[in-house]
Amino acid sequence: MARGTWKVKKGDFVREDSGFRNWITPDGSPGPSGQGGFAAEKDRYHLYVSYACPWAHRALIVRALKGLEDVITVSVVHPIMPKESWLFGDYLGSTVDHVNGAHYLAENYQKVDPDFDGLVTVPLLWDKKQQTIVNNESSEIIRMFNSAFNEFSSDKALDLYPEALRDEIDAVNEPIYENLNNGVYRCGFATTQDAYNQAYERLFETMDDVESRLSSNRYLLGNQITEADWRLFVTLVRFDAVYYNHFKTNKRRLVDYPNLWAYTRELYQIPRVAETVNMDHIKTHYFGSHASINPTGIVPNGPVIDFMTPHGRDKFF
Numbered sequence: 001m002a003r004g005t006w007k008v009k010k011g012d013f014v015r016e017d018s019g020f021r022n023w024i025t026p027d028g029s030p031g032p033s034g035q036g037g038f039a040a041e042k043d044r045y046h047l048y049v050s051y052a053c054p055w056a057h058r059a060l061i062v063r064a065l066k067g068l069e070d071v072i073t074v075s076v077v078h079p080i081m082p083k084e085s086w087l088f089g090d091y092l093g094s095t096v097d098h099v100n101g102a103h104y105l106a107e108n109y110q111k112v113d114p115d116f117d118g119l120v121t122v123p124l125l126w127d128k129k130q131q132t133i134v135n136n137e138s139s140e141i142i143r144m145f146n147s148a149f150n151e152f153s154s155d156k157a158l159d160l161y162p163e164a165l166r167d168e169i170d171a172v173n174e175p176i177y178e179n180l181n182n183g184v185y186r187c188g189f190a191t192t193q194d195a196y197n198q199a200y201e202r203l204f205e206t207m208d209d210v211e212s213r214l215s216s217n218r219y220l221l222g223n224q225i226t227e228a229d230w231r232l233f234v235t236l237v238r239f240d241a242v243y244y245n246h247f248k249t250n251k252r253r254l255v256d257y258p259n260l261w262a263y264t265r266e267l268y269q270i271p272r273v274a275e276t277v278n279m280d281h282i283k284t285h286y287f288g289s290h291a292s293i294n295p296t297g298i299v300p301n302g303p304v305i306d307f308m309t310p311h312g313r314d315k316f317f
């Protein structure tokens with residue numbers, strides 16, 4: 001099974017743009033990109049994830065928070081990604097491909113586009129009715145889960161991208177994506193000292209900015225949790241266990257930032273979130289899949305991290 005490859009430009013890791021950009025909407029009318037015809041329905045859509053992947057993790061979190069577990073089904077790949085890319089296999093917490101019976105996730109991309117030679121990524125949102133890919137861009141998948149399925153949601157009132165805050169959310173997302181979510185990868189996959197140094201500087205400047213923001217705000221946008229918090233959370237929750245040493249983001253640990261650390265614990269303790277965090281898959285994936293960074297594949301046993309200690313963030317209300 002062939003697969004696309006990561007791109008490196010002058011030593012700097014460059015993430016590929018996602019190729020499938022259709023939108024599920026309440027009535028199937030077209031969304032901001034792609035084709036229409038994807039109406040929100042119960043048990044029509046299927047989400048392929050890796051518990052290890054921060055982008056897939058966002059989608060799992062919004063699915064859980066909106067109470068869509070019985071509406072959108074899920075298959076979970078094996079945590080180790082071999083050179084042929086994601087596959088389904090026997091591992092605690094992983095599943096088979098419940099919909100297409102694929103062995104490699106790439107088979108599902110090739111079912112829709114036989115010439116597909118891009119990167120086979122998770123999350124992947126699949127339409128069981130039309131047997132096609134809806135979308136493989138997590139930032140869009142979370143917005144669909146937030147707003148398209150309210151008819152079926154057990155928490156209709158929850159709005160993680162409220163109209164009045166959209167510009168502010170977009171403005172906060174941008175540097176957090178560049179410098180933190182993707183910034184840790186740019187540190188880890190840099191192939192020149194210079195590219196690593198630059199990514200590292202920007203990463204910790206942004207960590208400092210966010211730490212300061214969270215010293216006077218409970219959440220990134222004030223008193224209301226938005227998608228911006230969940231997009232940040234998935235990187236923070238992996239920081240000390242993986243990125244700090246595997247990706248060499250070791251100026252400071254998450255636990256050394258009092259506000260960021262307490263904020264991460266608060267988000268972790270919100271009902272239904274902890275179940276989406278599979279630390280075994282997270283560690284096994286990163287340490288076991290990136291032979292260029294960790295050739296032995298040995299997964300460190302530590303560190304001991306307790307996300308359940310009281311967070312004290314209610315002091316803001």
Ligand SMILES: N[C@@H](CCC(=O)N[C@@H](CS)C(=O)NCC(=O)O)C(=O)O
Nearest residue numbers: 018053054055120121122136137138
């Ligand atoms: N833009 C995509 C990025 C997803 C992505 O890069 N996923 C990684 C896992 S964390 C992946 O599947 N990589 C496949 C590979 O490296 O071959 C999104 O946010 O949905």
